Amino acid sequence: MKKPALLYLNGQFLPEEEAQVSVFDRSFLYGDGLFETVRLYKGRPVFWTKHMERIEQGAVRCGFKFPIDWVELGFLAMELAKRNSIAAGVLRVHLSRGIGVRGYRSRGATKHTLLMTVGTLKHKGFHHPPINTIISKKIFLPMGDETSEYKTASKLPHIIACDEAHMEFADECIILNAKGRVAECGSGNIFIQDGKKFITPARVEGPILGILRDGLVQVLNGIGIRVLESKITVKDLMIAPEVFRSSTIGGITPISKIETKTVGTSTQSEAISFIKEITDKLIFSDYETPW
Numbered sequence: 001m002k003k004p005a006l007l008y009l010n011g012q013f014l015p016e017e018e019a020q021v022s023v024f025d026r027s028f029l030y031g032d033g034l035f036e037t038v039r040l041y042k043g044r045p046v047f048w049t050k051h052m053e054r055i056e057q058g059a060v061r062c063g064f065k066f067p068i069d070w071v072e073l074g075f076l077a078m079e080l081a082k083r084n085s086i087a088a089g090v091l092r093v094h095l096s097r098g099i100g101v102r103g104y105r106s107r108g109a110t111k112h113t114l115l116m117t118v119g120t121l122k123h124k125g126f127h128h129p130p131i132n133t134i135i136s137k138k139i140f141l142p143m144g145d146e147t148s149e150y151k152t153a154s155k156l157p158h159i160i161a162c163d164e165a166h167m168e169f170a171d172e173c174i175i176l177n178a179k180g181r182v183a184e185c186g187s188g189n190i191f192i193q194d195g196k197k198f199i200t201p202a203r204v205e206g207p208i209l210g211i212l213r214d215g216l217v218q219v220l221n222g223i224g225i226r227v228l229e230s231k232i233t234v235k236d237l238m239i240a241p242e243v244f245r246s247s248t249i250g251g252i253t254p255i256s257k258i259e260t261k262t263v264g265t266s267t268q269s270e271a272i273s274f275i276k277e278i279t280d281k282l283i284f285s286d287y288e289t290p291w
Contacts, residue, residue, distance in 0.1 A: 008080050008116040016117075025113055027096030030104065031154025033113075034058045038091040039248045039283070040118065043081045045091055046283055047248060048074050050211045055095060058150030064097055067112045081118050089120045090249055096153070121249070126283060127276055128250045131171035132257035133185070135234065136161040140176055141183045141206040148206055162186040172245065174237070174258065177206040182232040188247030189213040190232075190255075192240035193271055197226035205231060212246045215282050216275065242271045251283075252276045 005016045027033030036055050039046040052070035059066045077091055093116050100109030123129075139161040142148065158175070165173035165186065174190060177183040184190055184207035191200045191213075200217065201207045220227045237243065241264045243255040254272050256263055 005118075006080065006083050007118075008076055008114075010114055013080065013083060019115075021096075021113055021115070022099050024099045025096050026098060026100055026106065026109055027094070027113065027153045031152060031156075032062075032106065032109075033094060033096035033153035034062070035092060035094040035151050035153060037151075037249055038077075038093065040081055040086060040089045040091050041283060043078055043087045045074060045077050046286055047211045047215070048077075050214075051093070051248075054150060054211070055093065058152070059095065061146060061150065062097070063106065064109070064112065066095065067114055073116075077116055077118075080116055084118050086118050086120060088124060089118055092117050092119075094153070123250070126251040126280060128253040130254040130256035131245070133172045133174050133255055134165050134168050134170040134259055136164055136173045136175050136186075138164050140178050140180070143177050143179065143206045144204060145206070148208060149203070151208060158186050172253075172255075176234070177201075180234070181205060182234065182237055183207050185245045188245040188250060188253070191216075191227075191244050191246060191275075192232060192237060193242035194228075194236070194240065197228060199228045199230055199232055199236070201232055202229040210247060212248045212251070212279065212282070216246060216278060219278055219282065220275075242269060244272060244275065246279075252279050 006013050007016055007019055009019050021028065034055050036051040038048065038051050056066045056070065081089070081091065096113035097106055097109045098112045101107050139157045141157065161173040161175050173186040175183050175186060182190060183201055183205050189200055189207055189210045191198050198220065200213060203209060217227045217229065238258060238261055243258065243263050245253040245255060252272065252275050
């Protein structure tokens with residue numbers, strides 16, 4: 001008989017069916033919380049320091065303190081993966097402000113809810129095969145919003161956009177900002193090739209700055225391959241010879257179709273293959289981060 005899956009909730013390892021969170025938790029009522037989705041490789045969380053820096057900064061921005069030292073939480077995350085016999089998979093860390101008084105003001109919400117869950121991945125490798133996409137016609141992301149720098153519990157815009165893609169039989173959506181320029185994908189950042197350089201939307205364009213995105217920008221620029229953090233118009237997107245999505249869970253995912261237009265992207269393209277090699281090196285060099 002298969003053992004029940006375990007999760008970590010407020011200091012305890014519990015079977016999933018025994019875990020309970022109050023219906024008055026502010027993350028449930030208002031989306032008043034933060035989360036990080038982390039790749040597990042050989043039982044260890046990849047890019048852990050970067051993920052924890054982002055969620056801690058997000059907590060400070062939202063006006064509450066991360067309730068546990070991230071090194072200690074890292075050990076707990078590895079223990080959770082071990083107890084669930086997951087060496088390669090995905091870890092989700094969710095932090096809620098907790099229970100407070102009724103209304104938007106967060107008075108009295110001092111006992112935070114901290115949840116970690118682990119799961120397996122459909123694609124066992126670091127990278128996904130090529131996908132087809134649509135451009136969302138329903139969602140336009142705000143620009144210059146500081147909260148967009150963090151993964152907040154309120155992901156309704158991305159849910160609507162991803163459901164829109166599903167209804168149109170697409171694998172993924174590309175979301176524009178309020179100015180009608182490219183912001184990001186529903187589940188990651190987007191890069192296009194432009195001649196000998198790559199372009200990805202800048203912070204002011206409205207994307208969440210992904211951990212892998214930032215690592216690629218830094219490494220590629222460091223070895224002389226120019227990556228611009230700038231504006232991408234829909235026209236730029238549609239004429240680009242190579243387009244790909246980056247995410248810590250999916251790695252590098254070539255985009256082979258946008259709406260009805262076929263993109264010249266394939267798993268064998270020189271540009272995509274090289275970016276995948278860089279990504280592999282980032283993951284291999286990081287997963288054994290000393291605690």
